Amino acid sequence: MHDDMVHAKAGVTDARLKSKSAHPRASWLDFLQNAAFAPKFGYAAARLDGSPELRAHKVGVALRRTIRAETAIDEMTWQGRIETVRREMKSCKAELSFLDHGAGARKRRPGSFYPSTVRRSVAELCTSASKSRLWARLLFYLVRELKPQGCLELGTCLGISGSYLGAALKLNGDGRLTTTEAAVSVAERAQYNFSSLGLNNIEVVTGKFQESLPTTLARLAPIEFAFIDGHHDGTATLRYFEQICSSAASQAVFVFDDIRWSGDMSSAWRTIQADSRVEHSVDLWSMGICLLSETAEDGGLPSEFMAG
Numbered sequence: 001m002h003d004d005m006v007h008a009k010a011g012v013t014d015a016r017l018k019s020k021s022a023h024p025r026a027s028w029l030d031f032l033q034n035a036a037f038a039p040k041f042g043y044a045a046a047r048l049d050g051s052p053e054l055r056a057h058k059v060g061v062a063l064r065r066t067i068r069a070e071t072a073i074d075e076m077t078w079q080g081r082i083e084t085v086r087r088e089m090k091s092c093k094a095e096l097s098f099l100d101h102g103a104g105a106r107k108r109r110p111g112s113f114y115p116s117t118v119r120r121s122v123a124e125l126c127t128s129a130s131k132s133r134l135w136a137r138l139l140f141y142l143v144r145e146l147k148p149q150g151c152l153e154l155g156t157c158l159g160i161s162g163s164y165l166g167a168a169l170k171l172n173g174d175g176r177l178t179t180t181e182a183a184v185s186v187a188e189r190a191q192y193n194f195s196s197l198g199l200n201n202i203e204v205v206t207g208k209f210q211e212s213l214p215t216t217l218a219r220l221a222p223i224e225f226a227f228i229d230g231h232h233d234g235t236a237t238l239r240y241f242e243q244i245c246s247s248a249a250s251q252a253v254f255v256f257d258d259i260r261w262s263g264d265m266s267s268a269w270r271t272i273q274a275d276s277r278v279e280h281s282v283d284l285w286s287m288g289i290c291l292l293s294e295t296a297e298d299g300g301l302p303s304e305f306m307a308g
């Protein structure tokens with residue numbers, strides 16, 4: 001389908017698609033990442049064009065807007081402000097001490113046990129754990145296009161992806177984000193960032209997902225959009241998928257990060273893609289998007305995934 005038709009179908013007007021050139025300054029790494037992922041994003045968007053469903057087209061528009069940096073002035077202002085916060089944190093030597101739950105450790109050192117207390121500078125943590133501009137922008141445009149109300153993030157960290165999600169909701173004029181994080185000092189820094197950006201539509205919940213998720217979901221249901229970016233363990237990811245599904249709105253959209261983090265994360269992603277409740281899935285190599293069907297009733301993963 002022609003781009004204009006996709007934009008028109010998804011309600012995107014010309015006025016919103018004007019300012020390609022004045023986008024906040026990107027680093028060469030951003031350019032490289034953009035170039036590397038452009039074909040994947042383009043292919044996924046073209047595949048979604050074939051769907052008769054408006055929501056799939058909106059996801060396609062978000063993919064195209066991300067890669068082409070099609071950004072309206074107000075959107076660019078928000079992205080620029082968040083990138084300023086990122087830049088400040090990348091030069092911040094202050095150290096945070098927190099319990100590392102092991103989600104960021106691809107390989108565990110022999111003899112090390114999680115959770116263990118670690119000290120990291122804000123700069124180190126921001127560089128290693130925060131979503132890069134490409135992926136943060138994708139989240140932003142997904143929320144701009146889909147206009148969800150109840151949004152959930154697992155894995156706040158310093159609040160970069162949360163800020164992009166919160167800013168998109170602000171621009172939508174509606175909707176709230178609840179974001180959850182186990183490391184208290186890290187969550188405090190995220191809260192500071194949200195406040196300094198004026199993102200009063202974000203609530204930070206501190207605690208391990210395993211413990212906080214049931215009550216958070218009971219309070220927030222129905223969830224229309226979820227970003228799962230923490231505890232990259234296949235079994236845990238399937239359990240979170242199952243839990244969030246049971247509190248999800250009809251036609252909710254879930255985004256999973258690090259779907260190829262490990263063998264068991266890849267296999268969890270394949271299980272999610274094959275789940276009967278998932279109508280469309282988009283594989284962007286490191287991130288996966290799934291669009292739940294209209295009535296995402298319990299297709300039911302085996303019960304072992306529900307055990308705490």
Ligand SMILES: C[S@@+](CC[C@H](N)C(=O)[O-])C[C@H]1O[C@@H](n2cnc3c(N)ncnc32)[C@H](O)[C@@H]1O
Pocket residue numbers: 101102103104129130131154155156157158159160161162180181182183186207208209210229230231232
């Ligand atoms: C990759 S970082 C999130 C980055 C963030 N979404 C961003 O892009 O700005 C993952 C976060 O999840 C948190 N985390 C990992 N396992 C967790 C668990 N079981 N419960 C709660 N938080 C957890 C970690 O402390 C870490 O801050």
